[in-house]
Amino acid sequence: MIYSVFMRFRGDIEALVLGVLQDGALHGYEISKRIRAASEGALSYGEGQLYPVLHALESGGHVRAEWIAQTGKPSRKVYAITPEGLKELDKRRATWQKFATGISAILAVPPTAKEGGHA
């Protein structure tokens, strides 16, 4: 049960994307960079994986996208989180915190270990 929850969250790029976008609108490459930097490299994956997730979030109404023209460079598609996306982020955050609290309680260093190892 715990394992499946963990695995589900680990693959939940949607939550990470929403988390990154809460600070402001970003384009795909920047989102990818932010996730990698914020997690200090712990969460790295093929950058291409991001786009299907972004498109799913867009069709679900959690983010909205806008094309911005650039001079001398290809246009950028910039994504911004919507109020629905913020609500969704809150839900996922609560789930994660519940899960993390449970795991922390189990994986916490036992008092005996702190006092000098096993009896």
Next chain:
Amino acid sequence: MHKEVGWYLVELERTLAGKVPDEQLQSLIAEVESHLTESSTALSESGEQEPGLKAAKEFGPVRRFASQVLESAASPSRRLVWGIVAALAGVWLCVIPIWIMLQSERPGFEPIPPTLLMAGVGILTAGLAIWRSRTRLFGSLLAGSAIGAISLTGFAVFGMLDLGEPDGMTVLPRTHADASKWIGEKQKLESIQSRLNDARVMYSYEHTEPLPFKEFKTPNGWRVPVEVMIDKSEIWLNEVTVPDHETARLTWRHGRKAFLEAESEIEWREMLLNSLPAAKSRTIGEQLRSFSPQTLGWSGACLAALWILGFVVDTLRRSLQLRPKRWALR
């Protein structure tokens, strides 16, 4: 733009062409181009020797990306259509082996009806059309074939289509009236029947029993479905009993009937064989040549109509992105 980025975009477009709507594909290509350009520029600035290649590598293989795009573009109708096709194919694949097993173990068991095989072809072709057709031509042909096979199955199942007998079978008398011309024995029976009115003859059928086979194999290998009943009759003539006489009554599928009279099963089988001289000698080429221009014209028109219908269905499929989520691009 780095050449590796260009190659990546070309390959991506080639992989997804026809699988997602054109407008969506162009938007996606533009987005990926923007990403790879940003990425390769950043890598170049950081001193990377092959920034285009590195950017493409970090983005991930084309096929994996395309697969993920198709998965995320799932529509509810896609799963429904695939569910129906997969369920039908599953049922069909379960029924066929059981049927074959029963047929081999029980001599009198019906052979697999051609309609069932036709339905299977229709289901599998439809599945293939939805799953794998990349080009418009192939997709349309497959979809048209699937529609044709499924429609023919429906017509045949509901008795709306008389496929008729193989060529050569038509020499058999088709009605009871015709039988009298063909079988001399019938004349004898009629003469006896005529005397029935004088109350000097008793003529009655004792019982009817089915023969333990359901088809007749012609010398050239056709298996003709028939229903055969043996009417055993006893005829009394002025209290003198004539020995039992067997009449094989053949009922063709589609309600056509023929009567063959013989003393035994072996004899009427021989009669049936002798009635098929055309069937013995016909080759596929001869049969094709025997089609009238009108038949050929109608066949061509039907095929063209099916192809056009297939094109429409294939276009609809592409716009709905009917592709199973888990099987995408594997």
